[in-house]
Amino acid sequence: MRYTLFGESHGPAIGIVLQGVPPGLYLDMDFIASEMARRAPGASALSSSRSERDVVRVLSGVFEGKASGSPLCGLIENTDARSHDYAATRWLARPGHADYAAHLRYKGFEDYRGGGHFSGRLTAPLVFAGAVAKLALRGRGIEVFAHIASIAGIEDASLDLASPDAGRLRDVGRGPFPVLDEARGDAMRQAILEARAAGDSVGGAIQCLVLGLPAGLGSPDFDENVESLIARHVFSIPAVKALEFGTGKAFASMRGSQANDSFVPSRPEGGPVTATNNNGGLNGGITNGMPVAFTVTIKPTPSIALEQDTVDMRSGQAARIAISGRHDPCIVPRAVPVVEAAAALAVSELFGVWL
Amino acid sequence: MRYTLFGESHGPAIGIVLQGVPPGLYLDMDFIASEMARRAPGASALSSSRSERDVVRVLSGVFEGKASGSPLCGLIENTDARSHDYAATRWLARPGHADYAAHLRYKGFEDYRGGGHFSGRLTAPLVFAGAVAKLALRGRGIEVFAHIASIAGIEDASLDLASPDAGRLRDVGRGPFPVLDEARGDAMRQAILEARAAGDSVGGAIQCLVLGLPAGLGSPDFDENVESLIARHVFSIPAVKALEFGTGKAFASMRGSQANDSFVPSRPEGGPVTATNNNGGLNGGITNGMPVAFTVTIKPTPSIALEQDTVDMRSGQAARIAISGRHDPCIVPRAVPVVEAAAALAVSELFGVWL
Amino acid sequence: MRYTLFGESHGPAIGIVLQGVPPGLYLDMDFIASEMARRAPGASALSSSRSERDVVRVLSGVFEGKASGSPLCGLIENTDARSHDYAATRWLARPGHADYAAHLRYKGFEDYRGGGHFSGRLTAPLVFAGAVAKLALRGRGIEVFAHIASIAGIEDASLDLASPDAGRLRDVGRGPFPVLDEARGDAMRQAILEARAAGDSVGGAIQCLVLGLPAGLGSPDFDENVESLIARHVFSIPAVKALEFGTGKAFASMRGSQANDSFVPSRPEGGPVTATNNNGGLNGGITNGMPVAFTVTIKPTPSIALEQDTVDMRSGQAARIAISGRHDPCIVPRAVPVVEAAAALAVSELFGVWL
């Protein structure tokens, strides 16, 4: 399953073309809508006031409710594009945004309104594609879950990566603010509100698990290794700045005897399992049958009301910029389904379609 | 510039084919040999006792000392392959290694001796390819540096990512144990020796900088974005388990007002620069003209002398394994040129070859 | 420039996503509409009675009339989809069509109506993409032309491939039935009408030239060689069954002394040129500065009114099928802009976008 994203925040529509969807896959539009709703703005008091419902119109690749196997195009109309909001800051490079990099890359021809093709809005078609991938994976007994690992330095409870509780993950995942520990979730929400009150924003992290992947998928070789595959997908999500597999960064201060996942002969019918899962289900770029686990860091929303230093890209002069209003002070909760989508799409690439 | 690695630890030879090397590039074999020496085992008391000199024989793609533009194959003979070392543990899955994953992936036909195609030895041709890429980048004024960011929890001094001192990085990079702060380097070495004495190993982290990259390279789109490109390359290095751009994981507990890199009009002839470089030189998947900076976490060497639990892959029975001798208790110092090589190769992909 | 096609003949819309369009390219919508009109059905008494105007709605990648450099999606609504036409023959594999192959490939889930994703209608977005590519190539002084080389065994006049008359090709290309020799064109039209009267169809061939390509583009290596690149694109056009470069099949009965294109020092400022152009502007997979010339064979339209033997795919029983009415008895004239589009897209891949 491969995808091609298109669209800009303030153009007529955004969308995605998915290739390699297995023919016969039932496109459960209720499930898809529920996934879209998890990412959509306006779901809570914490998020952007832009209120688009993100209804996906499937233009191709589905026949009588099921995937036909041909390229599947999902289209989302932009219904709340207020382009007059952006003209005033046309030439001011917003700190933390891609305005300046894009200006050079696209030689001044980029659609600058609302971030254009760089807008977080482009994660909506990604969630659609992820929902299709999840439906395909579900048929193979594979599930993808994610929770908020931290916001503003407040960490969620930690998961046992070797034997996570799928039922609990499923329940947690249903809510708009998926945390394992509700008390810590309250603290996170409080931190978000405080940041917003200060005209500021906060960052965080998301942990994602893929359960049910068989052992033996992937390769140590460049472009087939599962870490590379997942990395390619998650770093395509705006605002992701770090990626850790399993124990991740903590490996740096561990000893081998702690870090190694020893094998135990626990499965009656299957192969050995590991007692711990520091490696996040991957050895040598190949799945080892344990849950695949990774964590991404999401930087704070760069759009903040506080005034910042910048430069006018036309004149080269110093300037000040404050970005008004409609932005999420923390995109981490809404990014949860996006990270899941990237994981689902990455993992789908491990399966050939033809034979 | 693209590459294809081949070879196994205990086969006759390992090597790499490089495509897209710019015709006319002078292949400075002294520089290449010095890069190979940085990675080679046996350079210090701290490393593996396997002592292969890793001489690269260039079989193609070079004519009269310069790249011809055709595929360039570099071959390294395996001269110290003692296969009898490995037969005893044929069926025991070494914890933290790919043995079990590979066994399933390759259906029992994998070359298990010394890790086979999964061996860290495969990083030798990668360093060769990286050296070629560095020579090509140098012609464009681009340099790649790395230092040991931490070992066993001991952190090196931190770098100013917005205006690093290239001269100092160049000096530091020449040594076999590249750290900014020698006192901390001593402490790291001490920790390595302690781990070795305990039959154990330690992990660490490497920070890499690419200086001189022009702004405007890359794309937000999947597979062209610079984060994805670098990620794909570094996760192909065995033992890399985390990747952070710029400030990386620390973004998770920052506010937007701290995290954003404000713009200042400092370059007389060029565009704006940023006062800080938390984003590691990348916005929206595109270079912004600041140093590209990333950090990778290297897990502790999984081969340790301490006895560990494992499973016999043939019988499914529990067993114990202790891995004797020749392994580095810490591969971080030798991984420094490997990470640089991956960065050089990734960045080379940003430049088209034809026009 | 790369593309992703989507859509089915009887779905809501068909379209294409184009990546790598150079930012700043003015999207001349009049030119694009004129290209679309060349392919559209209903242009003459000779073609299908399906009458869709094929208006392209650009959904992304264009800002203020110019390409922004982001993925460009062009959408064409299906306004004349009469699905009731096709239900009767649901299970009958039409000879010469992909029905049976698709039935196995997509396991019975394919959209069978009007050929679905296999429909010749999918060439409409291809012509749109080709028009964009032509606009980009024109800025580099590169032009693409094609004419009908033969229909029903009647051959057009032959072109001097070493020094074709660009002005004449430009004029010829403007008409709905592009031939060099109008008398032979009349004979071709007559043959088409006769075939139609007989309930049958005819095949033909199209010769395409790319003028203005600089020498030195391409590579002998797999996937970069220009013959492979063009082949990949033209064989994606339904009904193309043969591809010849330059003198093509006639090489088989030539001697080397006839076949070789000798070099002559004719260009004052440039390099040598060849006296003949049997090689179609390509040696070793690389452009040599001469016109790139190739010819494709288009098989007769498989949809014919004459009754043919077939099999019911559900029951496995023998059956008879006659395909009524709206089909072109010869698609060669309408395929001319499609072949040009494939050539323009293939050649566009030779140019890097970034530097």
Next chain:
Amino acid sequence: MRYTLFGESHGPAIGIVLQGVPPGLYLDMDFIASEMARRAPGASALSSSRSERDVVRVLSGVFEGKASGSPLCGLIENTDARSHDYAATRWLARPGHADYAAHLRYKGFEDYRGGGHFSGRLTAPLVFAGAVAKLALRGRGIEVFAHIASIAGIEDASLDLASPDAGRLRDVGRGPFPVLDEARGDAMRQAILEARAAGDSVGGAIQCLVLGLPAGLGSPDFDENVESLIARHVFSIPAVKALEFGTGKAFASMRGSQANDSFVPSRPEGGPVTATNNNGGLNGGITNGMPVAFTVTIKPTPSIALEQDTVDMRSGQAARIAISGRHDPCIVPRAVPVVEAAAALAVSELFGVWL
């Protein structure tokens, strides 16, 4: 299965890296050697006097005689490289060769000796890779055959593409000059000897069949369609200038009623078959279960003893060139295993390796 070729005619060695070889595949080195011998020069009085035995040394990817699943590198030393032969004509662009195109592409840094990377000698590693692919396909009941379709205008007997005699093809393929009709083969040989006596060369064509491919492999989409896949591979063979599927170019003068392959319910257990096989086993880019058949045109060897016009690339002055001695007056017989190899590799790409 994907491949990367490397090497030059007069360098130390040429070779290939094969990725995706199925683990466990027994590497029958006798079969491989017999395939290499079919292509090797010096096999008959008709071919080049260069006499290299083309022994392949397998450097990686094979363990205990079987493919390990890791990248497989096959290396062939160049033992008969007489570079002094070529220095005299360093700056003369040989007509019909890539010298001039390569000179521009590689900016004068190409290895010009004996054609360098463009040499027909690079087809040796391709035949090796093809032999590996054939071994893999044989395990699935798929066989690849080719015969000389014509030389110097003399055509071999024609094959029934709908039900070819596999046994006879197998027998024919064993000989050094594979034709169906020996009398016509004699006439071809006579034509070759006449051309050689005249200091000239002749071209020809090769027809290739793939038997046993299941129906339903491929896709109409760009890059997955079987015609595109085969085209990409065969146009990577030097001297191939045309490619026809099934009836090929003859489609241009046929009517639909003749061209269409009607379906008949002949297989007891399988699906329908076609009564004829004009489409060469492919509809809409997908296999239909019939033999996949294609024909390639091989241009006459450009190296001829007759004097030809050329240009000195350094001075730009007109010159004359006659190419002495060791070249085949007709490479068609030796190209037969090369075309088979390309077909085997192309078809291997249709099968996923993992699941």
